[in-house]
Amino acid sequence: MPGTIQSIERAAQALHLLGAVPEPLPLGELARLLDLPKTTVHGIVRTLCEVGFVVQDPATGHYSLGSGLADLGRAVDPHLLRARVSHWADGLAARTGLAVEVAMLRGPTAELVAHVFRPDGSPQRLRVGELVPAHATALGHVLLAWAPVASRVRELALTAYTPTTPSTHVALGRALQLARRQGWAALDGGLTLGTAGVAAPIHHQVGTAVGAIGVVGPSDQVLQPSGAPHPGLVEQLLAAAHATASTLRDRL
Amino acid sequence: MSGGYVAAIDQGTTSTRCLVFDHAGRMVSLAQHEHTQHFPRPGWAEHDAAEIWANTQRVLPEALALAELEVGDIAGVGIANQRETTLVWDRSTGRPVAPAITWQDTRCADIVAEMLRGPHVELFEQVTGLTPAGYFAAPRLRWLLDHVPGLQRRARTGQLAFGTVESWLIWNLTGGPDGGVHVTDVTNASRTLLMDARTLSWDQRLLDALDVPAELMPEIRPNVEVHGTCRVGLPGVQIGGAFGDQQAALFGQTCFAAGEAKCTYGTGAFLLMNTGEAPAPSARGLLSTVAYAIEGEAPRYATEGSIAVAGALVQWFRDALEMIGSAPEIETLARRVDDTGDCYVVPAFAGLFAPHWEPDARGVIVGLTSYVTRAHLARAVLEATAWQTAEVVEAMTADTGIAFTSLRVDGGMTTNHLAMQMVADVLAVPVERPLGSESVSVGAAYAAGLAVGYWPDLEVLRANWRRAATWEPAMSAASRRRGRAAWDRAVQRTRGWVVED
Ligand SMILES: Nc1ncnc2c1ncn2[C@@H]1O[C@H](COP(=O)(O)OP(=O)(O)OP(=O)(O)O)[C@@H](O)[C@H]1O
Ligand SMILES: [Mg+2]
Numbered sequence: 001m002p003g004t005i006q007s008i009e010r011a012a013q014a015l016h017l018l019g020a021v022p023e024p025l026p027l028g029e030l031a032r033l034l035d036l037p038k039t040t041v042h043g044i045v046r047t048l049c050e051v052g053f054v055v056q057d058p059a060t061g062h063y064s065l066g067s068g069l070a071d072l073g074r075a076v077d078p079h080l081l082r083a084r085v086s087h088w089a090d091g092l093a094a095r096t097g098l099a100v101e102v103a104m105l106r107g108p109t110a111e112l113v114a115h116v117f118r119p120d121g122s123p124q125r126l127r128v129g130e131l132v133p134a135h136a137t138a139l140g141h142v143l144l145a146w147a148p149v150a151s152r153v154r155e156l157a158l159t160a161y162t163p164t165t166p167s168t169h170v171a172l173g174r175a176l177q178l179a180r181r182q183g184w185a186a187l188d189g190g191l192t193l194g195t196a197g198v199a200a201p202i203h204h205q206v207g208t209a210v211g212a213i214g215v216v217g218p219s220d221q222v223l224q225p226s227g228a229p230h231p232g233l234v235e236q237l238l239a240a241a242h243a244t245a246s247t248l249r250d251r252l
Numbered sequence: 253m254s255g256g257y258v259a260a261i262d263q264g265t266t267s268t269r270c271l272v273f274d275h276a277g278r279m280v281s282l283a284q285h286e287h288t289q290h291f292p293r294p295g296w297a298e299h300d301a302a303e304i305w306a307n308t309q310r311v312l313p314e315a316l317a318l319a320e321l322e323v324g325d326i327a328g329v330g331i332a333n334q335r336e337t338t339l340v341w342d343r344s345t346g347r348p349v350a351p352a353i354t355w356q357d358t359r360c361a362d363i364v365a366e367m368l369r370g371p372h373v374e375l376f377e378q379v380t381g382l383t384p385a386g387y388f389a390a391p392r393l394r395w396l397l398d399h400v401p402g403l404q405r406r407a408r409t410g411q412l413a414f415g416t417v418e419s420w421l422i423w424n425l426t427g428g429p430d431g432g433v434h435v436t437d438v439t440n441a442s443r444t445l446l447m448d449a450r451t452l453s454w455d456q457r458l459l460d461a462l463d464v465p466a467e468l469m470p471e472i473r474p475n476v477e478v479h480g481t482c483r484v485g486l487p488g489v490q491i492g493g494a495f496g497d498q499q500a501a502l503f504g505q506t507c508f509a510a511g512e513a514k515c516t517y518g519t520g521a522f523l524l525m526n527t528g529e530a531p532a533p534s535a536r537g538l539l540s541t542v543a544y545a546i547e548g549e550a551p552r553y554a555t556e557g558s559i560a561v562a563g564a565l566v567q568w569f570r571d572a573l574e575m576i577g578s579a580p581e582i583e584t585l586a587r588r589v590d591d592t593g594d595c596y597v598v599p600a601f602a603g604l605f606a607p608h609w610e611p612d613a614r615g616v617i618v619g620l621t622s623y624v625t626r627a628h629l630a631r632a633v634l635e636a637t638a639w640q641t642a643e644v645v646e647a648m649t650a651d652t653g654i655a656f657t658s659l660r661v662d663g664g665m666t667t668n669h670l671a672m673q674m675v676a677d678v679l680a681v682p683v684e685r686p687l688g689s690e691s692v693s694v695g696a697a698y699a700a701g702l703a704v705g706y707w708p709d710l711e712v713l714r715a716n717w718r719r720a721a722t723w724e725p726a727m728s729a730a731s732r733r734r735g736r737a738a739w740d741r742a743v744q745r746t747r748g749w750v751v752e753d
């Protein structure tokens with residue numbers, strides 16, 4: 001058996017201790033109980049503060065367990081995501097003139113958790129709650145590309161809805177790789193010919209996405225003849241995704 | 253003014269926001285800070301007006317910074333505020349003489365009971381179009397004059413100023429003790445019980461009836477008009493409008509024509525319908541109120557169904573019962589079940605508001621059986637908002653003879669799709685939300701933009717309105733009837749709970 005990593009072991013001890021005492025501890029007390037030098041313990045708790053597992057009372061300087069620990073293993077609530085994305089999704093629709101959709105991964109499909117109508121007054125139906133095939137939409141590509149479980153892609157049934165649906169594992173793999181490289185995904189006619197989408201990840205924890213936000217509309221309104229999104233679209237999308245991600249932490 | 257944007261300050265019950273809009277009415281920036289809710293005794297609800305002013309001074313630069321704007325980019329600023337919340341401050345120190353008494357506070361029950369027994373009830377009704385109730389500002393002012401030592405005497409000397417929150421903010425923004433402008437707008441003034449609804453001026457007989465010194469009172473001004481220039485916060489920017497938040501939302505939803513209506517779902521829920529150029533007193537527990545006044549034009553009136561507790565019930569479910577971690581999570585919990593298990597929550601926390609107006613009512617949860625889980629309760633919490641909406645819609649339809657064919661909604665609770673679906677279901681009409689649900693701020697910005705010439709007229713604003721979502725009714729008429737009847741029985745159970753010792 002390989003040896004244990006000392007710093008992780010000590011961090012775990014610090015967390016156990018903070019979880020066992022009835023009130024926040026000053027650094028000196030923590031160091032005494034752990035039987036370690038103050039400087040060592042200071043490094044440990046500072047790191048734990050940084051990742052949200054420990055918090056320091058700004059008034060007293062004492063340490064206690066942070067909410068990051070309780071959140072471990074808890075998925076972001078889809079309705080919380082909808083509430084937080086709402087301003088930015090509306091803004092995106094207002095500025096681009098396109099419909100906006102927000103999705104989260106449900107097994108192998110993308111579930112729409114928010115939908116803003118194309119702001120042109122035309123009759124439209126609220127699509128929240130609908131499941132869309134992940135391999136055939138830009139939203140789905142983003143969710144798959146930043147999914148915590150990459151192997152998911154292997155389980156997908158790659159139905160070819162149109163001639164341009166990525167319907168082989170090679171084609172899908174290439175699309176996801178491109179998405180990861182550029183930080184967003186675009187897809188033209190994946191589900192319906194003449195309809196295109198561009199989507200970006202809403203990041204929560206490092207490397208994974210809790211959801212994807214995207215615009216959809218007639219291909220020529222979303223993409224240029226070259227196939228690249230219209231100028232400025234990607235920047236607006238990334239800004240909305242980023243703004244949403246930064247609000248996911250506060251209570252409401 | 254060369255600015256390319258307009259700003260709005262939305263001073264609400266729970267928070268103070270600053271939003272910046274562009275010419276198309278699109279929000280480009282939002283900054284927000286919550287303030288402390290003080291509940292010193294059951295039924296009391298107070299705010300620290302100094303904290304609210306401090307938060308206002310924080311959100312202004314923050315909103316500009318977020319959009320990378322400078323003060324010179326702002327063509328004008330409009331203010332919307334929580335209505336009826338009452339404060340008195342010292343004109344020379346700029347300090348409030350007591351905590352602000354908020355619109356949710358019920359301490360004035362005795363003052364109102366006395367008003368109702370007294371000789372002036374009919375005068376109040378004739379002049380203001382309103383029956384005295386603890387909801388309005390004047391009884392709160394009377395309470396302050398009675399209970400803050402020396403206040404009545406000092407009030408006569410002109411040292412003190414009364415205002416609702418927009419008065420307080422405008423006075424401070426325009427210099428405070430150093431030349432601050434002491435004004436209110438017609439919509440806020442129409443909620444005091446002291447303004448003549450036709451002449452839009454204070455009525456001396458009503459001031460006398462409550463022994464309120466005229467020296468306290470702000471000047472009443474139209475909503476769309478330059479009130480002054482900021483010396484603090486947004487130095488040099490003109491204050492182009494002020495509005496009670498619910499009338500601001502009606503304006504922001506561009507309900508400019510008689511018969512057009514909206515409902516805003518925030519802390520409470522407020523359904524307002526534009527009734528045109530004459531006040532429309534209600535026979536069914538709705539409030540006649542001023543919708544808006546544009547400088548140099550005839551004022552427009554509205555009828556209002558005020559629901560005191562909507563989102564606040566969700567907040568109570570979160571904070572007092574600790575059933576959920578955040579307000580939106582109530583939808584997740586509620587969707588675990590298909591119905592409320594026949595339980596009902598009637599949130600008469602501050603008595604029943606429209607259309608019943610029973611100050612002695614208190615909240616109930618009825619229909620409890622061992623079958624009922626917290627998921628059923630979550631659903632009943634959301635349904636309470638829908639049934640309360642149904643009650644005021646019925647009263648409004650009966651009053652005005654105008655049947656709703658759809659309902660425009662806005663406010664924080666509209667991100668809850670289950671709640672909005674319930675509203676569509678119980679009303680049996682489609683419910684629609686505009687792009688950007690901050691209609692309160694949109695309305696304040698519109699007022700300011702019109703006043704400073706940033707927008708030319710109402711038609712341009714009307715063209716800015718965009719539909720962002722529609723919920724179609726999907727409930728059978730039979731379930732609607734059954735649910736509605738059960739709701740009535742539940743409401744019945746709240747009545748007469750508060751009794752004198
Ligand atoms: N997804 C949701 N589901 C249910 N309730 C919600 C949801 N999101 C927000 N709310 C409720 O809506 C209210 C907040 O909405 P909003 O921000 O429009 O109100 P508000 O403007 O703060 O009210 P006020 O102006 O009185 O301060 C809160 O009471 C909150 O509980
Ligand atoms: Mg509000």
